Amino acid sequence: MPIPNSTVAGTPIPPIELSSFPxxxxxAAKSKVLVIQDYFxxxxxxxxxxxxxxxxxxxxxxxxxxxxxxxxxxVLLTGLFTGMVLALQASLQLKAFGATMYVGNLVSASxxxxxxxxxxxxxxxxxxxxxxxxxxxxxxxxxxIDALNTLGTDPIKKLVTPRVVAALIMLPVxxxxxxxxxxxxxxxxxxxxxxxxxxxxxRTIWEQLATDGFAFRYIPNDFIQxxxxxxVFGAIISITACYxxxxxxGGTEGVGQSTTKTVVSASILILxxxxxxxxLLLSVLSYG
Amino acid sequence: xxxxxxxVPPVPNDSSDLERRTGPTQPGGRKTAAxxxxxxxxxxxxxxxxxxxREVESDHAPVAxxxxxWLAFDQPILEDVSFIARRGETTAMVGESGTGKSTTLKLxxxxxVPDRGKVLIDGEDITTLSFDEALKVRQKMGxxxxxxxxxxxxxxxxxxxxxxxxxTDMDEDEIEQRVREKLQIVDLDPxxxxxxxxxxxxxxxxxxxxxxxxxxxxxxxxxxDEPTSGLDPLxxxxxxxxxxxxxxxxGVTSIVVSHDIRAVFRMANKVALLHDHHIPFFGTPEEMAGxxxxxxxxxxxxx
Numbered sequence: 155m156p157i158p159n160s161t162v163a164g165t166p167i168p169p170i171e172l173s174s175f176p177x178x179x180x181x182a183a184k185s186k187v188l189v190i191q192d193y194f195x196x197x198x199x200x201x202x203x204x205x206x207x208x209x210x211x212x213x214x215x216x217x218x219x220x221x222x223x224x225x226x227x228x229v230l231l232t233g234l235f236t237g238m239v240l241a242l243q244a245s246l247q248l249k250a251f252g253a254t255m256y257v258g259n260l261v262s263a264s265x266x267x268x269x270x271x272x273x274x275x276x277x278x279x280x281x282x283x284x285x286x287x288x289x290x291x292x293x294x295x296x297x298x299i300d301a302l303n304t305l306g307t308d309p310i311k312k313l314v315t316p317r318v319v320a321a322l323i324m325l326p327v328x329x330x331x332x333x334x335x336x337x338x339x340x341x342x343x344x345x346x347x348x349x350x351x352x353x354x355x356x357r358t359i360w361e362q363l364a365t366d367g368f369a370f371r372y373i374p375n376d377f378i379q380x381x382x383x384x385x386v387f388g389a390i391i392s393i394t395a396c397y398x399x400x401x402x403x404g405g406t407e408g409v410g411q412s413t414t415k416t417v418v419s420a421s422i423l424i425l426x427x428x429x430x431x432x433x434l435l436l437s438v439l440s441y442g
Numbered sequence: 443x444x445x446x447x448x449x450v451p452p453v454p455n456d457s458s459d460l461e462r463r464t465g466p467t468q469p470g471g472r473k474t475a476a477x478x479x480x481x482x483x484x485x486x487x488x489x490x491x492x493x494x495x496r497e498v499e500s501d502h503a504p505v506a507x508x509x510x511x512w513l514a515f516d517q518p519i520l521e522d523v524s525f526i527a528r529r530g531e532t533t534a535m536v537g538e539s540g541t542g543k544s545t546t547l548k549l550x551x552x553x554x555v556p557d558r559g560k561v562l563i564d565g566e567d568i569t570t571l572s573f574d575e576a577l578k579v580r581q582k583m584g585x586x587x588x589x590x591x592x593x594x595x596x597x598x599x600x601x602x603x604x605x606x607x608x609x610t611d612m613d614e615d616e617i618e619q620r621v622r623e624k625l626q627i628v629d630l631d632p633x634x635x636x637x638x639x640x641x642x643x644x645x646x647x648x649x650x651x652x653x654x655x656x657x658x659x660x661x662x663x664x665x666x667d668e669p670t671s672g673l674d675p676l677x678x679x680x681x682x683x684x685x686x687x688x689x690x691x692x693g694v695t696s697i698v699v700s701h702d703i704r705a706v707f708r709m710a711n712k713v714a715l716l717h718d719h720h721i722p723f724f725g726t727p728e729e730m731a732g733x734x735x736x737x738x739x740x741x742x743x744x745x
Contacts, residue, residue: 208608297591304551304585305605305655306577 196314196400197393203308203315213316221282221317221392222324226331228277233332236269237261237339245348254348258358261340263366266380270333272428275387278325279420283395286317287416290399291409299400314396318389325388326381333380367440375439383431387424394420481743482731488707489727502528504562505695506550506663511559519545520556521719527663527712532689532696534706537716538741543699544588546716547665550697551583552576563663581609584656588668590648592640598625598651599636605659624654627691628684646677653684657692664688666698670705678705685709703742707731715741 173181244260290313293299302309337359344350363374398412398419506527513520519542527533535543548554549561552568560567568579584605592601602621606612612620622632628650640648649669656664669685670678682705689696689709700706706713707727715723715730715738723730723738730738 292594296589296594297587298593300548300553301585301587301591301593303553304580304583305608306580307608308573308577 192401193393193397196310196397197389199310200314200318200393200396203311204319206311208311210312210316213312214319217316217320218324220285221278221320222327225278225281225324225328228281229274229328229332230335232273232277233265233270233335234339236273237265237336237341238343240264240269240336241340241343242347245343255350255354256358257340257344257348257350258337258355259362261337262359262362263376265336265340266333266363266376268428268432270336271329271380271383271387272424274325274329274332274384275391275424275428276421278321278328278387279391279424280417282321283391283416283420284413286392286395287399287402287413288409290396291402291412292406294400294402295405295409309400314393314400317396318392321388321392322385323388325384325391329380329384369439375435378439379432379435382435383428386427386431390423390427391420394423477743482739485704485707485742486731488704489731502531505529505564506697507560507562508546508549508556509560509562511549511556511561513542513545513549513554513556518719523559523716523719523721525714525721525724527695527697529695530689530693531711532685532698532709533712533714534698534700534710535714535716536699536701536703536706536741539701541716542719543701543716544667547585547667547697547699550663550665551580551585581605581659582661583663583665584659584661586649586652586656586664586666586669588671590640590645590652592648592651592655594640597637597639598643601640601651602655602658604655609659620658621654624658625651627657627688628654629680630654646673646680649673649677649681650684653681653688657688657694660692661694663695663697666696666700668700668702669698670700670702678702681705682709717741 240261241257244257245254248254248256248260290299293313299309299313302312341352341355344355345352363376367375369375369378395416398416402408402412404411504526508523508525511520511523512518523546525533525535525546535546537543545554549556550563552561552571555569559569561569563579563582566579568576571579592598593604596604599618599621602624603617606617606620621636625632625636630647630650635643635647635651640651643651653669666685669681673681685696685698686709688694696709698706698710707730710727713723713725713727713730714721717737723733723735731742733739
């Protein structure tokens, strides 16, 4: 079949001009930088509005319920089974050295420093991040965001700030719960599978915290690591979700795309940022 | 193997009534001159029917104005467009879909800023205002969105009360009284719908709630984006009458963006036609109906 080289109306299609490789590279780089700039502008505004009137306290409470309380179920399950499988695997490995009594140390260190924050972050990114992106995306395509603007409300202040605040508060809370349930799961396996008394297990948990050192004399280093991470993850999840949600174009299909982008970007960002926070904290805090 | 397709029943032609009076449509779907003349006669009748309703007493001062506005995103949208809406009048913006009609409303609300040119509200250029200053200007305006754009998560009462809670320090009783009053203006029964969610209402009712929210703060200017699109003829008539009633009773300035030329001819004092990034025509409905410009004739007659 011959390729038609003119439109129905008879006007010839102008030849497609391929721009040079450096030009395209330049354009691509510019658009990426622009995305990052927009992202941080949104983040800056959202955080600045925390301290300026009017306050939407009702919205913050509602979002805390949405982000925190309603994520409790999946976080409990995640924590419990992660702790259990951690103890199970550790028991195999430790048995080779005849060091099964140290299972508590291993569960405590892994759960509090890494798995608690990261897994809670990933679960919330999946559940809440997608929800926020879909909600704001639908509001964008049905002109509700424009309506807010028209009615004299800054959508960032009304929609983004409460979600960011709620995530900043609730993610550390969820992480603490996740850590605790995980350690409890380890406790079950240690007692049932390995015959380790509970008292012994919990003593090794405290031992681990103590050997990892203290900052400001009283605060265990592990707690600082374990609680600074979810704070950052909370910001990443809520801002990423709001960024893609508010930027939705192209109707209902666009809402789906925003949701996907949110979950993928937020999850990857969490894992990457986690590495750098760990690196930073390990060099700042005096371990061992 | 080709799938068997049942024979398609003949689609009733909506101009069949006209055809009976004026002769058949030409092959290819283009209407004969007689059909188009009949359509234009009907539009002229529409213009005449609305004439008395449209008369207003006002000083006709310019309230909202675009001055030589240029705007482009990836492609040019508006090129050197000027447009004036005068106090107490209904000014309509018509044109084909996708020509940037709704964009002009966003310019007036300063949801968008033009590349060049001025946007004046009450004589004040709003293109140079900061975000917070723009919020204040927006309070002079009420906007009725195409899909009503009610907040899904709030009840009808909360939706209509929203602008009051944001911008006034009215107490709960005053707010409730105002919400009831505005819902009654748009012919809705407050007791019946106030506690319902937007998803529980029909399209026409949602649109009327959208109008109630738009006028809750007693704005000087009401902007309507496609107020009659997606509605059945009966609801279209209701909304068109409502817009005229608001103009008469509240003395507001209305700016209507629509492609429903019938409704526009009935309610507008001035009509601006947006075509090919320009406004080639800006005048009264009478002038438009009597125009000999081929594009305007085409636009009114339809193919």
